[in-house]
Amino acid sequence: MADLSSFPITSRWPAKNPDIIQLYSLPTPNGVKISIALEELGLPYEAHRIAFDSNEQKSPEFVSLNPNGRIPAIIDPNGPDGKPIGLFESGAILVYLAEKTGKLIPSDASGRYETLCWVMFQMGGIGPMFGQFGHFFKWAPEKVANNPYPVERYRDESKRLLGVLEARLEGRQWLMGDEYTIADIATFPWIEGARKFYGGAEVLDYKSFPSVMAWVERGLARPAAQRGLEIPKKE
Numbered sequence: 637m638a639d640l641s642s643f644p645i646t647s648r649w650p651a652k653n654p655d656i657i658q659l660y661s662l663p664t665p666n667g668v669k670i671s672i673a674l675e676e677l678g679l680p681y682e683a684h685r686i687a688f689d690s691n692e693q694k695s696p697e698f699v700s701l702n703p704n705g706r707i708p709a710i711i712d713p714n715g716p717d718g719k720p721i722g723l724f725e726s727g728a729i730l731v732y733l734a735e736k737t738g739k740l741i742p743s744d745a746s747g748r749y750e751t752l753c754w755v756m757f758q759m760g761g762i763g764p765m766f767g768q769f770g771h772f773f774k775w776a777p778e779k780v781a782n783n784p785y786p787v788e789r790y791r792d793e794s795k796r797l798l799g800v801l802e803a804r805l806e807g808r809q810w811l812m813g814d815e816y817t818i819a820d821i822a823t824f825p826w827i828e829g830a831r832k833f834y835g836g837a838e839v840l841d842y843k844s845f846p847s848v849m850a851w852v853e854r855g856l857a858r859p860a861a862q863r864g865l866e867i868p869k870k871e
């Protein structure tokens with residue numbers, strides 16, 4: 637049985653089965669990327685729910701695994717050279733899982749790098765811009781009641797990014813064509829999240845991006861995505 641005692645997070649969220657991947661998460665757009673990928677890959681894992689309402693993501697035990705105090709994070713007891721490894725940042729975790737299994741990423745070098753471009757596009761563009769849009773539009777509108785600029789700025793940048801996705805997805809089933817990859821898993825939960833959590837579909841003019849919306853529906857329809865979107869479950 638793997639010994640995870642060198643990871644302080646396991647003292648607060650003990651592993652029932654330390655031989656399988658430990659996921660620390662919540663069903664947010666960044667969190668579900670990892671549960672969707674794990675479900676898609678069929679890797680065994682144990683999910684621990686990190687409660688934002690009591691700020692558990694900023695607790696010393698959580699920060700010992702992710703110094704940035706944000707979900708998701710994982711421990712893989714069977715990492716490189718068979719040794720346990722801790723990982724944070726959803727993009728890095730997705731790349732790790734894809735490379736560990738040889739799945740959800742093209743096997744040829746060019747296809748692999750192209751996939752990484754789209755993963756980075758999500759991590760550096762879609763996530764931060766949609767996140768800031770949601771903050772001002774949905775969570776803190778009172779802070780900008782006298783100044784429309786923050787909502788307008790992040791709305792317009794989010795729409796511009798949707799336009800980039802629209803051009804890429806015209807005539808393609810997935811971001812990498814016929815192959816469903818970690819680039820799709822990184823990205824469609826964010827478009828869906830802005831609709832579901834921010835009520836942003838109208839303001840972001842989703843109807844003007846038909847290829848994007850059809851792709852989101854294709855992603856959501858996958859059984860692994862449907863399972864992953866609900867993980868970790870409420871106890």
Ligand SMILES: N[C@@H](CCC(=O)N[C@@H](CS)C(=O)NCC(=O)O)C(=O)O
Pocket residue numbers: 664665666667688693705706707708724725726727759763
């Ligand atoms: N770049 C990070 C972002 C992670 C992130 O922002 N997670 C959010 C949930 S979607 C979070 O933990 N928020 C809680 C907080 O900021 O305290 C990643 O992709 O893993």
